[in-house]
Amino acid sequence: MITELSGDLSGIKDHYIEKLEMMLDNIFSSSELVSIDFLQQLSDIASVIGKNLAVLINRRGEVLRIKVGELTEDFFAGVQQRRSVKRLSGLRCIYLTFNSGLDRKSKIFLKEYRLDLLLHLSFSNKQSGIKAMLHYPKLNEGKLIIGSKTVGPFSLEELVDIDYLAEIESIEDKLQTVETVKVTGAESEKAILVGLMTESDTKYKQDELLNELESLVQTAGIEVCGKEVQHRKHPDHSYYIGYGKVQELKELKYQFGVNVIIFNDELSPAQQRNLEEELELKVIDRTEVILDIFAQHANSKEGKLQVELAQLNYLLPRLTGKGKDLSRLAGGIGTRGPGESKLEIDRRRIRKRIDNLEAEINRVQQTRATQRSRRKLPTVSVVGYTNAGKSTLLNRLTEATAVVKDELFATLDSNTCRLKLPIGRKVLISDTVGFIRKLPHQLIAAFRATLEEVTEADVLLHVVDITQHDYKAKMDAVLEVLAELDVLDKPIITILNKADLIEEQEKIELIEQELENSLVLSAKNGRGIDDLLAEISNFLLDTMVELELLLPYSDAGALELIHKRGKVFTEEYSNEGIFIRARISQEIANQVDEDYIISRKSLA
Incomplete structure (x- = not known):
C-alpha cells in the first residue's frame, strides 16, 4: 500500500510538503463535495510547484491520499472501498492539472475503479482562475463503460451548491452489473503477452511459443486478454520491441484493463526497467513466469531452496531502479515463492543469502551422492x-x-x-x-x-x-x-x-x-x-552374468544377497552345499568367493 502522500516530491520545498501532509487531515461533511478553502490551498500549492495534484476522498469526507504528479494506477491500489458490483466504490477523486481537458487514461480510471466522480480542475494561471469540470461514470445498458458524463464548467464557488450525491444515487439505481477489473494484490491478474519475431523466426514458431507462454501464464493463475507480436530485425536495446510498439501497448492496457505485460523472451534489467517506467505497470518475462510457477509448486525443503536460489539470482541485477521500497513486491505473478520476503533486504544481505543457499544445496548434493553410493x-x-x-x-x-x-x-x-x-x-x-x-x-x-x-x-x-x-x-x-x-x-x-x-x-x-x-x-x-x-x-543385460555356484551352508548370507539383488533360476540343497544357478550383476558377482563359482557366462 502506498503512503498517504506520494508522487514526485523532488524539488519541492519542505514547507509545501508539510502543507500537503496537513491537508490529509481534512474531513468534509458527507453532503459536501469539497470545501472552497481546500481547493484554494490545492491551487496555491500547484501554482508554486508547477506539478499536477490528485486527491482521493471517501464518502465520509475523509481525505485518504494526495499525490504529486500524474494520476496512475498505484494511486488507487489497496484503498478500502465498497465491494458490491451493483454500487460505485464510494471514492471520489480531485485531479488538478495544467491541461484544459481530461486525458483518456483518467476517464478509464473512472470506470476501472468505479469512482463516484472525478473533479477535474484545469489550472492555467492565477489571473484566469480555475475551471472545474465534473466527470461522472458513464453507463450503457446498466454497465459502466469507458468515458464520462461531463457537467460544467464551474467556478470554485459554484461547486458548493452541487448535489453530487443525488447524481451518484441515480447512477447506482441504473447500475445492473459492473465488471470489476482492478483488484488489489495478486487476485484477478490480467495480462497481454508480447512476442518478438525476427528475420530468423517463422510465424509458426512464434505462434507456438506464444501459445506455450499462454499455457504457462494460465498455469500461474493469470488471465490472458491478448497477444501481440512485433516484427523487427533484432531486439531494441532499450525497449526490446521498440518505442512505437510500447505506445501501442499503452493503449491496449487501458482497452483490456490489464495489470501486467508478459514478454516471451528474457528481458535485460535495463529493458525491463524502461518498459515499466513507460507503461506504468508491472512488466515480466518468460523466465519470471516459469520461476513463479516453480515457486507455487515447490513442496519439499530442497525444492524450495532451489527455487529461492533461482529467484534471487534472477532478481538481484534487476533491483536497480525499482525504488527503495521495491514496489514490485506488492504481490502477484513474479513475486511469489520462498524468495519473496528476502527481497526486502539490501544487496549485501541478498548476496549473503545466495551464498548460504548454495552452501545448503551443496550439502544436499553431498547427501544425495552418499545415498547413491549405498544403492548399488x-x-x-x-x-x-x-x-x-x-x-x-x-x-x-x-x-x-x-x-x-x-x-x-x-x-x-x-x-x-x-x-x-x-x-x-x-x-x-x-x-x-x-x-x-x-x-x-x-x-x-x-x-x-x-x-x-x-x-x-x-x-x-x-x-x-x-x-x-x-x-x-x-x-x-x-x-x-x-x-x-x-x-x-x-x-x-x-x-x-x-x-x-x-x-x-x-x-x-x-x-x-x-x-x-x-x-x-x-x-x-x-x-x-x-x-x-x-x-x-x-x-x-550387458552388465549382468549368469552364474552356477555351490555355496557352503556357512555362507548362506551370499544366497540372501543373490535373491535380493538378482534372479535365481535353480536352488538345490545337498550334503555338499547349496547349488545355485542365477543371473546377477557383474558387481554382485565380484563379491562372491571365486571358490564357490562353478561357471560364469556373460550376457552381453
Whole structure:
C-alpha cells in the first residue's frame, strides 16, 4: 500500500510538503463535495510547484491520499472501498492539472475503479482562475463503460451548491452489473503477452511459443486478454520491441484493463526497467513466469531452496531502479515463492543469502551422492518435456503416488522408486523436473542437485507426448538440456506416450519409424509397458552374468544377497552345499568367493 502522500516530491520545498501532509487531515461533511478553502490551498500549492495534484476522498469526507504528479494506477491500489458490483466504490477523486481537458487514461480510471466522480480542475494561471469540470461514470445498458458524463464548467464557488450525491444515487439505481477489473494484490491478474519475431523466426514458431507462454501464464493463475507480436530485425536495446510498439501497448492496457505485460523472451534489467517506467505497470518475462510457477509448486525443503536460489539470482541485477521500497513486491505473478520476503533486504544481505543457499544445496548434493553410493543398484531416470506424462509413467511402473495433473510443471521434486525387471534385476527409477523451451539457466543451475539423478543414471527414458504437433521441437528442447548436462552418451529409450489419444495407427507407426530406439506406449492405460520393461532389461543385460555356484551352508548370507539383488533360476540343497544357478550383476558377482563359482557366462 502506498503512503498517504506520494508522487514526485523532488524539488519541492519542505514547507509545501508539510502543507500537503496537513491537508490529509481534512474531513468534509458527507453532503459536501469539497470545501472552497481546500481547493484554494490545492491551487496555491500547484501554482508554486508547477506539478499536477490528485486527491482521493471517501464518502465520509475523509481525505485518504494526495499525490504529486500524474494520476496512475498505484494511486488507487489497496484503498478500502465498497465491494458490491451493483454500487460505485464510494471514492471520489480531485485531479488538478495544467491541461484544459481530461486525458483518456483518467476517464478509464473512472470506470476501472468505479469512482463516484472525478473533479477535474484545469489550472492555467492565477489571473484566469480555475475551471472545474465534473466527470461522472458513464453507463450503457446498466454497465459502466469507458468515458464520462461531463457537467460544467464551474467556478470554485459554484461547486458548493452541487448535489453530487443525488447524481451518484441515480447512477447506482441504473447500475445492473459492473465488471470489476482492478483488484488489489495478486487476485484477478490480467495480462497481454508480447512476442518478438525476427528475420530468423517463422510465424509458426512464434505462434507456438506464444501459445506455450499462454499455457504457462494460465498455469500461474493469470488471465490472458491478448497477444501481440512485433516484427523487427533484432531486439531494441532499450525497449526490446521498440518505442512505437510500447505506445501501442499503452493503449491496449487501458482497452483490456490489464495489470501486467508478459514478454516471451528474457528481458535485460535495463529493458525491463524502461518498459515499466513507460507503461506504468508491472512488466515480466518468460523466465519470471516459469520461476513463479516453480515457486507455487515447490513442496519439499530442497525444492524450495532451489527455487529461492533461482529467484534471487534472477532478481538481484534487476533491483536497480525499482525504488527503495521495491514496489514490485506488492504481490502477484513474479513475486511469489520462498524468495519473496528476502527481497526486502539490501544487496549485501541478498548476496549473503545466495551464498548460504548454495552452501545448503551443496550439502544436499553431498547427501544425495552418499545415498547413491549405498544403492548399488542400476538407475533409470525419466526425462521429458513438461506435461509429457513422466509422473503417470512412474506411477504405472511402480507403486508410486506421484502427483499427476494436466498442467505445466506439476512435478518439481524428484521421486525415486524400486522397480523389478522381468530378468529378475531390481533397478531404481526416478522422474525429474520437466524441461521446456527456453528453460531459464538459473533453474538449471539451481536444480543441479535434482538433475544429478539424470547425470548418474544408467538408462534414460525420454517421454514424448506425440499428441502435440510440435513434439519434435519439444524433443529438441529436452535434448538441448541433456547436452548441457553432458549425458547424451547414455542409453536413451524414446517413449512415444499418449498413444491412446491418437486414432490413426498409421500415424503412430510412421513416428516410430522416424525415431530410433523408440517405443509406442500409453502410461495411462498400460499399453506397451511390457515392451518397455523388456527394453530396459536389454540395456542392462550387458552388465549382468549368469552364474552356477555351490555355496557352503556357512555362507548362506551370499544366497540372501543373490535373491535380493538378482534372479535365481535353480536352488538345490545337498550334503555338499547349496547349488545355485542365477543371473546377477557383474558387481554382485565380484563379491562372491571365486571358490564357490562353478561357471560364469556373460550376457552381453
